[in-house]
Amino acid sequence: MIDFTLNGNPIRVEVDPEMPLLWVIRDVLKMTGTKYGCGQGICGACTIHVDGQPMRSCSFPASAAQGRKITTIEGLAEDASHPVQQAWEAHKVPQCGYCQSGQIMSAVALLQQNPNPDDQAIDNFMQGNICRCGTYNRIKSAIKTAANASTNIEIREVGGAKS
Numbered sequence: 349m350i351d352f353t354l355n356g357n358p359i360r361v362e363v364d365p366e367m368p369l370l371w372v373i374r375d376v377l378k379m380t381g382t383k384y385g386c387g388q389g390i391c392g393a394c395t396i397h398v399d400g401q402p403m404r405s406c407s408f409p410a411s412a413a414q415g416r417k418i419t420t421i422e423g424l425a426e427d428a429s430h431p432v433q434q435a436w437e438a439h440k441v442p443q444c445g446y447c448q449s450g451q452i453m454s455a456v457a458l459l460q461q462n463p464n465p466d467d468q469a470i471d472n473f474m475q476g477n478i479c480r481c482g483t484y485n486r487i488k489s490a491i492k493t494a495a496n497a498s499t500n501i502e503i504r505e506v507g508g509a510k511s
């Protein structure tokens with residue numbers, strides 16, 4: 349058994365300890381907002397937060413989630429009202445959309461660590477999130493808008509306490 353908190357809710361799963369957490373989230377728990385891209389920790393599509401830090405869930409064994417606080421895109425807000433999600437909407441960032449939940453999770457983590465990032469800081473932090481549609485300029489604009497909208501981005505976990 350592996351016990352962890354997912355978006356504020358206690359979760360217990362019985363899975364192969366080596367199973368990537370991405371499969372636990374998508375296939376076992378049926379939460380499909382987190383995407384599978386490369387499966388090798390390269391593209392960032394599967395980015396979630398583990399104890400507030402961005403992680404590639406395709407390369408994170410389920411056993412490592414034991415006792416940790418996991419947040420997925422579904423945990424940011426019940427109604428997509430998180431400041432970063434609102435900025436994404438305002439800038440019409442997604443094209444195909446496939447990479448975007450990972451992009452948003454990285455952007456939220458960036459703004460938690462650096463509430464007012466400059467271009468270089470955004471490039472450095474976001475470089476591991478690949479967008480094959482090339483929405484990078486809109487992502488950067490949305491991050492700046494979100495930074496201006498709130499200098500203290502918080503994760504409001506659905507069904508749980510703030511982190």
Ligand code: FES
Binds near residue numbers: 384388392
């Ligand atoms: S699917 Fe995890 S980094 Fe690409």
Ligand code: FES
Binds near residue numbers: 442443444446478481
């Ligand atoms: S929006 Fe299509 S891969 Fe990023």
